Amino acid sequence: MKTVLYLVQKEFLQIFRNRFLLPILFIMPFVQLILLSYAANFEIKHLKIHVINQDFSPVSYQLINKIQGSTYFDLSSASLDVSSGYRVMEKDEADLVLRIPPNFEKHLRKDNQTALQLLINAINGTQAGLANAYLNAIINDFNQQLRMESIPSPAGSPLAVVNVEYRNWFNPLLDYKFNIVPGILVTLVTMIGVFLTGLNIVREKEIGTIEQLNVTTMKKHHFILGKLIPFWIIALIDIFIGLSVALFWFEVPFVGSFWLMMLFINLYMIAVLGLGMFISTISHTQQQAMFVSFFLIIIFMLMSGLFTPIENMPYWAQWITRINPIAYAVEFMRMVMLRGSGLPEVAHLIGAVTVFAIASNTLAVWNYRKTAQ
Amino acid sequence: MNHEVAIRAEGLTRKFGAFTAVDHISFSVEKGEIFGFLGANGAGKTTAIKMLCGLLQPSGGKASVGGFDIFRQTGQLRRNIGYMSQRFSLYEDLSPYENLRFYGGIYGLPRREIKPKAEAVLKKLGLWEEKDQLVSALPLGWKQKLAFSVASFHEPAIVFLDEPTSGVDPVTRRQFWHMIYEAAHQGTTIFITTHYMEEAEYCKRVSIMVSGRIQALDTPGKLKEQYQVSSMDEVFLKLTR
Numbered sequence: 112m113k114t115v116l117y118l119v120q121k122e123f124l125q126i127f128r129n130r131f132l133l134p135i136l137f138i139m140p141f142v143q144l145i146l147l148s149y150a151a152n153f154e155i156k157h158l159k160i161h162v163i164n165q166d167f168s169p170v171s172y173q174l175i176n177k178i179q180g181s182t183y184f185d186l187s188s189a190s191l192d193v194s195s196g197y198r199v200m201e202k203d204e205a206d207l208v209l210r211i212p213p214n215f216e217k218h219l220r221k222d223n224q225t226a227l228q229l230l231i232n233a234i235n236g237t238q239a240g241l242a243n244a245y246l247n248a249i250i251n252d253f254n255q256q257l258r259m260e261s262i263p264s265p266a267g268s269p270l271a272v273v274n275v276e277y278r279n280w281f282n283p284l285l286d287y288k289f290n291i292v293p294g295i296l297v298t299l300v301t302m303i304g305v306f307l308t309g310l311n312i313v314r315e316k317e318i319g320t321i322e323q324l325n326v327t328t329m330k331k332h333h334f335i336l337g338k339l340i341p342f343w344i345i346a347l348i349d350i351f352i353g354l355s356v357a358l359f360w361f362e363v364p365f366v367g368s369f370w371l372m373m374l375f376i377n378l379y380m381i382a383v384l385g386l387g388m389f390i391s392t393i394s395h396t397q398q399q400a401m402f403v404s405f406f407l408i409i410i411f412m413l414m415s416g417l418f419t420p421i422e423n424m425p426y427w428a429q430w431i432t433r434i435n436p437i438a439y440a441v442e443f444m445r446m447v448m449l450r451g452s453g454l455p456e457v458a459h460l461i462g463a464v465t466v467f468a469i470a471s472n473t474l475a476v477w478n479y480r481k482t483a484q
Numbered sequence: 485m486n487h488e489v490a491i492r493a494e495g496l497t498r499k500f501g502a503f504t505a506v507d508h509i510s511f512s513v514e515k516g517e518i519f520g521f522l523g524a525n526g527a528g529k530t531t532a533i534k535m536l537c538g539l540l541q542p543s544g545g546k547a548s549v550g551g552f553d554i555f556r557q558t559g560q561l562r563r564n565i566g567y568m569s570q571r572f573s574l575y576e577d578l579s580p581y582e583n584l585r586f587y588g589g590i591y592g593l594p595r596r597e598i599k600p601k602a603e604a605v606l607k608k609l610g611l612w613e614e615k616d617q618l619v620s621a622l623p624l625g626w627k628q629k630l631a632f633s634v635a636s637f638h639e640p641a642i643v644f645l646d647e648p649t650s651g652v653d654p655v656t657r658r659q660f661w662h663m664i665y666e667a668a669h670q671g672t673t674i675f676i677t678t679h680y681m682e683e684a685e686y687c688k689r690v691s692i693m694v695s696g697r698i699q700a701l702d703t704p705g706k707l708k709e710q711y712q713v714s715s716m717d718e719v720f721l722k723l724t725r
Contacts, residue, residue: 114590125578128577319573322567323574
């Protein structure tokens with residue numbers, strides 16, 4: 112084991128002498144964390160709506176006022192004819208076009224039914240869906256209001272209305288940052304870990320020092336441990352700084368157990384660093400290692416459930432996420448930090464990263480050859 | 485001089501696909517001998533050295549180094565050899581002292597022995613003033629002398645040197661050979677490749693490799709006699725042309 116200490120010492124000397132590496136390790140992740148957490152905003156507000164009011168009735172103005180009154184929509188422009196409404200949409204100056212046809216109020220009063228026309232810019236499908244849902248909610252609400260006004264209720268007995276009372280658990284104010292910051296943090300630390308270990312052993316291959324190590328009596332697992340430990344320590348420091356940013360800058364709540372999280376994070380770091388080292392042992396140049404790491408990181412990141420829920424993915428894609436360490440980490444961080452889940456609820460996640468950690472490091476040791484074939 | 489065998493190869497062969505880099509070479513090197521392993525570029529010298537050091541799996545044949553089989557006893561073999569590769573193999577971003585300490589530690593030398601020993605080596609090399617500079621700042625000749633000291637820091641019985649002096653100035657080369665003689669005098673077996681034929685004259689025996697085969701093997705004196713020439717240069721040219 113003394114061999115491992117000499118390897119760790121040498122690795123730290125090299126890391127701290129590398130002027131290029133230090134900012135990558137200790138500054139870049141936090142710039143990214145802050146930048147991405149503000150930028151990756153999924154709330155849809157201030158959608159531009161263009162209104163074509165061909166009715167000019169009091170009811171039509173009431174409806175427009177109600178739409179304007181919500182924070183989701185801004186009345187950006189208005190016109191009288193449909194073709195100018197189309198033009199606004201084509202120029203991407205509006206996200207929605209709402210047409211209130213002539214005799215809107217008249218039909219409503221006389222026939223008890225009427226129609227509105229809604230055009231939605233669906234280039235961004237998610238946004239279009241949400242815009243539709245929001246606007247429908249507003250119009251339904253408006254509908255109900257009208258009905259209550261028009262149907263005279265029998266004296267003393269108000270119209271029966273079902274009111275749904277709801278509460279957002281674990282994130283009462285629906286702050287998207289609570290959801291995204293812990294996930295971005297683990298993703299960034301994963302990237303740092305995989306890239307650095309991925310490039311590290313290959314670098315020794317490229318400069319030739321690996322041969323000098325291979326003729327020594329050093330054991331293969333000592334070598335892998337000697338590479339793992341320094342980056343493990345650095346990743347933990349990154350996690351601590353990142354968590355401080357999450358808790359004190361973004362004020363993300365931390366409801367769960369700190370020690371449970373440390374247990375998971377440590378196992379998780381061993382798992383992803385092992386993956387980086389495995390990549391390093393199968394690559395011959397830093398370029399190859401870089402491309403393989405990129406390939407995996409992009410898939411892992413976009414399929415982690417950080418940006419789109421895993422439940423919405425096709426069945427085969429959900430299967431792939433089962434070998435995706437980032438998916439486990441994102442889920443774990445959200446469960447423990449926001450929900451305060453305890454060991455029984457997250458035991459399966461801890462089990463999964465443990466298996467991953469054993470597998471990736473075993474593969475790395477097994478695939479590292481001191482004698483070339 | 486006793487006649488214990490340090491290195492023995494019998495029909496050692498290495499193929500890369502259809503290409504045979506080392507073709508059934510057989511030779512033996514005595515303990516404490518300086519053995520010159522000559523050959524043109526691409527003759528298969530480095531491939532042979534890598535097999536003897538346990539860095540490359542042979543395709544066939546037998547070989548033992550320090551009494552250990554290169555197929556089965558790589559663990560014990562590694563404890564007994566030092567290797568200085570053709571490529572520069574020190575850590576450039578560490579100081580000479582840190583390089584020595586690191587390799588000493590890797591070979592499992594006791595911590596309290598490493599420091600005085602490394603300091604003695606640095607003083608002897610004349611690198612004491614530069615012991616805390618990064619290796620990258622040292623001239624090539626100094627790096628090569630340091631690399632030899634690193635390869636023999638754990639006092640191996642056999643040291644393999646693959647073109648240790650290429651690109652090194654004549655003065656430093658002479659110093660380098662002085663170090664080799666000193667190590668051989670203490671009983672270390674030296675297995676060295678070189679392109680400088682005057683260096684071949686310093687070896688006790690030399691072999692000359694051509695296209696993966698050993699074409700000649702004897703003392704420099706006998707080889708010159710055999711080919712009726714006056715220098716090793718001419719022997720080499722006669723064989724490799």
